[in-house]
Amino acid sequence: MSKNIINIITNANYESKKTATNLHKVLTNYGYEPFNGFNKNAELSICIGGDGSFIKAIHKNDFPDMPFVGINTGHLGFYQEIKPDEIEKLVKDYKNGNYNVDDIKLIRSDIYTKNKVYKFYSINEVVLKAAHSKTIHMNVFIDRNHVEKFSGDGVLVSTPSGSTAYNFSSGGAIVYPSLHVLQMTPISPVNSAAYRSLGSSVIVPGVHTISLVVEKRYKDSNLLLVDGSEYFFNNLHRVNIRLSNKVIKKLVFSNNSYWDNLKDKFL
Ligand code: NAD
DSSP states (O other): OOSSEEEEEEOSOHHHHHHHHHHHHHHHHTTOEEEESOOTTOSEEEEEESHHHHHHHHHHTTSOSSOEEEEEOSSSOSSOOBOGGGHHHHHHHHHTTOOEEEEEEEEEEEEEESSOEEEEEESSEEEEEEGGGOOEEEEEEETTEEEEEEEEEEEEEEOTGGGGTHHHHTTOOOOOTTSOEEEEEEEEEOOSSSOOOOOSOEEEETTSOEEEEEOGGGOSSEEEEETTEEEEESSEEEEEEEEEEEEEEEEESOTTHHHHHHHHHHO
């Protein structure tokens, strides 16, 4: 890691590009070496755009160890806390060490198919659905305890930081990001004389493993959503989901930003 290089990762919006040019100037004035894009030797990555840009930058660069901070040029950003007109203050506070480093906990999913095991990490959530908007039927286990036979659109498992995203839209609870827990939220569960699924979320300690075991008849053509990206699987048997030891580090400049963001976005 170089003590001077700072990455500038931006999306292609006009506002983002303008912000990147300004950030480049300010970083140079403060004695840093700005790098346009991702340099693995940098000490910090500054991501410009909305939450989607932050999520993409982390996936694309394989969940790097260096800290991230986001400048928001999209809709309200949960990962992107800095406004474009706060760049000078951001760089100054960073130089002076006036910040904290928060951990964003990640989900690790192991996907067992007939011939191969796949591994994914998520920042927000992982969702198991049937392909082509069919109903999916699966057994849900938590640490090998059978919990329910689920039928419905799908099952979503979110990180604490991801609880305000798709999880919240699906009726899940908001979980404070420092808590070490996983939240499992049903998406349109079927409740009829034939099928009984839990109608609410379940929150479990992060050391537990949630296993989604697809029923034999429905093994073909399943859809896995990993932070919004789609992956289709045939012969899918089981998805094991747990909190990973791997984290993403994020710089935080104000202790109140979580609650400010929450109010701005939802109230
Ligand atoms: P996107 O950029 O269109 O993001 C969708 C929205 O989710 C944006 O408004 C974004 O600000 C918000 N968002 C993302 N992470 C958030 C978080 N942790 N807390 C609060 N809001 C958050 O789409 P994308 O770039 O593909 O982002 C993927 C994310 O979109 C997925 O991880 C999923 O959580 C979210 N999503 C939400 C819904 C829904 O709410 N019904 C449906 C699909 C996907």
